Amino acid sequence: MQTMYKFDFGTETPGHEHIKITAETLYSPELGYGFHSLSNVSAVNRAGEEAALTGDFIIPLNAAYQVDVADGLYTLHLLMGDAWFDTETSIRGTEGQMLLEGKLIPAGHFERYSMTVPAVQGRIVLYFSGRAPRINALEVLPAPHACQVFLAGDSTVTNQPADGYPYAGWGQMLPAFIKADAAVSNYARSGRSSKSFIAEGILEQIREKMKPHDYMLIQFGHNDQKRDEGRYTEPNSTYRDFLRRYVDVCREKQATPILVTPVHRRCFDGKGRLENTHGDYITAVWELAAEEQVPLVDLAALSLEYFNRLGPEGTKSVFMWGRPGEFIRFPQGVMDNTHFQQRGAAQLADMVVGALKSLGLQPLSLFLR
Known part of the structure; x- marks a missing residue:
């Protein structure tokens, strides 16, 4: 070939x-x-x-x-x-x-x-x-020696299928922000938690392809809160333990792990302020990053500020909210407070890139548009 x-x-x-x-x-x-x-x-x-x-x-x-x-x-x-x-x-x-x-x-x-x-x-x-x-x-x-940026996460990060357009994860939009020195490999999968991602062997697939000086962005939390046995993790114990395994894989392969706090859902209180539905899971990521001295992208804080600025109505243009007939593939309309439409996913990818630039990681900073 x-x-x-x-x-x-x-x-x-x-x-x-x-x-x-x-x-x-x-x-x-x-x-x-x-x-x-x-x-x-x-x-x-x-x-x-x-x-x-x-x-x-x-x-x-x-x-x-x-x-x-x-x-x-x-x-x-x-x-x-x-x-x-x-x-x-x-x-x-x-x-x-x-x-x-x-x-x-x-x-x-x-x-x-x-x-x-x-x-x-x-x-x-x-x-x-x-x-x-x-x-x-x-x-x-x-380009066998090009840097690879791996993404490990859930449906808010993943590449959403074409038949779900305009559904999109922020990881799906990220390659447009990356120069030719690096490639984005998005392994994020819908419905996965930090636990089930490992149990299904997806982290092992990343480990097999990872080489020195690569990067991995790690964002879980949405499905770790689900109470089924295959996905649930407790924020102050098993959630941190599973996230640490991603960090360990990177260090074993001489790559750099980057923890990402879970992006917020579109959930507002009666006064029009965004509610924190992730709670201790966000705190756990912060504490693990400090404990393991791992770079952190606080997407929870960034999305909190952004969604509050837009408010309950404005955030409908970020999330998958569509009136009947607005989206070809959703003729009856759609109301989704967790997942993003393409323009919203692009905004979040831009926030992630801005946070990565602020971290000043080398050579990653040189690869960002």
Whole structure:
């Protein structure tokens, strides 16, 4: 299986050492690359533009492009633009992770954008959207030594499935804030507690892939409060004990653990002030971070201030609150006080990145946009 590719998208003769991708390049396992569907893919050539990579391009309108490679980390270098018109492109990656959101490029300009992503189950898939998306060229290069930022957590962190749009976890939006020096690997899973995440072997999956100088952000608490045997932990004993195991795995692999206090739910009292439904679980994370001298992102405090500022009505634009007919996939409406819609998840990811910058961890601080 080839691990390095250079693709030239459009209609004309490919650039030097590039593989030409046209509007008829449909993915097949034998080919190892191509679009999943050609129904919304078109190729354009700007007459008079002689540059091999900028004179023609593909418009991938809500289209997915797949490249088969061995599992691992890869840096992608994308060239995007149009000689005649403004463009706007968004790109999602594995499990809907946001890689690039609403990238605007003025007419006559071309920009290179780089990111590092994990290949999962032998493939990289890029999902293109936006009002006027473009792709001129793409390079796929192995990046085995790139830093990996692992996420361990629950549904507030996870990559929510596409059929639940606009549901999103803050970890799903985090890659858009990370430079090409690092990749985000989101192992957070809905419904998991610090206990069940370990029992299901997910922490062990992270341990197997973790290497020195990687990072792991750890946020649990929502499901640790559930009273079933498989998930419940007591904040001042078992919850701290299980979180300590994540810290131990990082130290065993010479990586850096970062504890994250659980983000608040949308729960307001009669005076319009946010209620703390996590209680001693937040305190336990603080105490463990101090005891183990582990960096801490206090997302509980950040979300408390943010949600109080927005108030009961304003926070509906952060959480999955939709009127009947507002969201295509929820025609009867939805009222969810725990999970986020995409714009809210992006705000929380931005808060996490701001907190990480404040910590001044090196080299992580250099990898944050």
